[in-house]
Amino acid sequence: MFTGTTPLFQQLATRLADDIVSGTYPEESAVPSATDLAVFFDLNPATASKGVNLLVEQGALYKKRGIGIFVAPGARELLLAQRRDRLRADFVEPLVREARLLGLRPAEIERLVRDTLAKEPS
Amino acid sequence: MTDHLVLDGVTRRFGSHTALDDVSFTLAAGSICGLLGRNGAGKTTLLSLIAGQDLPSAGTIHVNGHSPFEHAPTLAGINLVRDNQRYPDDFTVGNVLSIAPRFLPHWDADFAKRLVAGFRVPLNQSVKKFSRGQLSAVAIVLGLASRAPLTLMDEPYLGLDVNARRYFHEALVRDVAEHPRTVILSTHHVEESESLFDRVLIVDSGRILLNADIDEIPEIAFTVSGRDDAIRELTAGLDVLRLHTVPGLASATIRGSADDAFLVRAEAVGARIQGVSVADLVTAFGSESAAEAVAA
Numbered sequence: 001m002f003t004g005t006t007p008l009f010q011q012l013a014t015r016l017a018d019d020i021v022s023g024t025y026p027e028e029s030a031v032p033s034a035t036d037l038a039v040f041f042d043l044n045p046a047t048a049s050k051g052v053n054l055l056v057e058q059g060a061l062y063k064k065r066g067i068g069i070f071v072a073p074g075a076r077e078l079l080l081a082q083r084r085d086r087l088r089a090d091f092v093e094p095l096v097r098e099a100r101l102l103g104l105r106p107a108e109i110e111r112l113v114r115d116t117l118a119k120e121p122s
Numbered sequence: 123m124t125d126h127l128v129l130d131g132v133t134r135r136f137g138s139h140t141a142l143d144d145v146s147f148t149l150a151a152g153s154i155c156g157l158l159g160r161n162g163a164g165k166t167t168l169l170s171l172i173a174g175q176d177l178p179s180a181g182t183i184h185v186n187g188h189s190p191f192e193h194a195p196t197l198a199g200i201n202l203v204r205d206n207q208r209y210p211d212d213f214t215v216g217n218v219l220s221i222a223p224r225f226l227p228h229w230d231a232d233f234a235k236r237l238v239a240g241f242r243v244p245l246n247q248s249v250k251k252f253s254r255g256q257l258s259a260v261a262i263v264l265g266l267a268s269r270a271p272l273t274l275m276d277e278p279y280l281g282l283d284v285n286a287r288r289y290f291h292e293a294l295v296r297d298v299a300e301h302p303r304t305v306i307l308s309t310h311h312v313e314e315s316e317s318l319f320d321r322v323l324i325v326d327s328g329r330i331l332l333n334a335d336i337d338e339i340p341e342i343a344f345t346v347s348g349r350d351d352a353i354r355e356l357t358a359g360l361d362v363l364r365l366h367t368v369p370g371l372a373s374a375t376i377r378g379s380a381d382d383a384f385l386v387r388a389e390a391v392g393a394r395i396q397g398v399s400v401a402d403l404v405t406a407f408g409s410e411s412a413a414e415a416v417a418a
Contacts, residue, residue, distance in 0.1 A: 006340065006397075007336070007337040007339075007340065008317055008336065008337075009337065034299070035295075035296060035299040035300065038295045038296075038299060039292050039295045039296050039299075041317070042291050042295070042317050042318065043295070043317050043318070044154050044295070044317070044318055044319060044320045044336070045154075045295060045298060045299035046152070046154075046320045047317075047320060047336065050337075
């Protein structure tokens with residue numbers, strides 16, 4: 001299910017964060033237990049707990065002892081803010097690198113972004 | 123977590139053949155550990171020694187502070203299920219299940235029944251007539267339902283179809299989460315099981331070549347691929363675990379992480395850098411160049 005080069009617990013945390021941002025798990029709703037996540041994604045139970053705990057530490061999830069794990073109020077906004085912080089490193093910098101590789105001049109890169117903005121309905 | 127299993131300088135010789143050579147490692151309780159390596163690497167010898175079914179030629183093995191060999195209280199907490207597990211003539215699975223609790227004090231009969239149903243293993247047919255996949259399913263039932271604090275499973279995947287493998291993984295993950303214990307699972311089918319492990323041991327030619335937490339894997343090695351002359355130049359002086367070439371192209375698995383200077387040099391010659399999976403590492407450590415690197 002998960003592959004690649006980032007540790008599995010981080011991949012699980014990213015997947016849960018995506019599902020919170022997209023509204024699959026609304027705020028104050030329960031997310032699957034670490035054991036169920038481990039079973040579903042074929043993960044070591046300790047790895048699944050670590051992934052869940054990462055989001056608990058960040059304040060996106062909270063535990064109700066003996067009941068389960070829930071999406072914290074404000075979790076979606078918190079995770080969106082994290083993504084905004086990473087927008088440059090994750091998307092803008094690779095775009096600029098690729099454009100330079102293709103020989104585009106700065107003005108052409110700017111025009112590309114402006115044109116795309118104009119075409120995409122906001 | 124406490125050190126559950128401690129091996130120190132363990133060597134096992136069979137005549138002039140050294141099956142295990144100075145093996146030392148510790149394993150914490152509660153781990154699901156993958157014992158990985160090619161056929162003949164020494165995996166089964168290692169499991170037999172840990173299970174107290176064999177004595178090392180040199181070195182010591184301790185399970186919860188005791189040598190398991192002929193130490194009944196320690197042996198009661200260990201269950202080794204072999205890939206070629208033998209059963210008495212004309213034994214059915216029903217016979218196996220009824221006799222198991224005599225040898226396995228933590229045996230859960232209800233769980234065993236659920237597993238047998240889940241694997242769709244016929245209860246009343248002689249085990250001798252079973253297919254390879256059915257034999258593996260019986261071995262997995264013995265392994266999981268034993269709930270042994272130290273469960274050792276030697277090549278549990280042989281002949282398992284996709285559904286059975288999926289079922290095994292679900293049962294293992296759920297049961298270990300609910301009844302924590304230590305599981306060492308040996309396999310040479312790495313891709314299908316690597317996400318289950320929190321720790322991996324890679325064995326080759328009787329030696330432990332890697333003992334790592336699963337989260338450390340991305341930092342252990344990386345691959346760089348591109349034009350063969352560029353790759354040779356880039357990797358000169360580095361610890362190359364495996365070099366794979368076809369005319370004009372090369373891919374090298376390098377121990378360690380790529381630093382910024384290397385990334386700049388690689389980019390300059392158009393080489394691609396990728397991370398490694400556990401399967402990549404087993405391949406790299408099991409290749410001839412790695413064996414030479416270790417010997418050197």
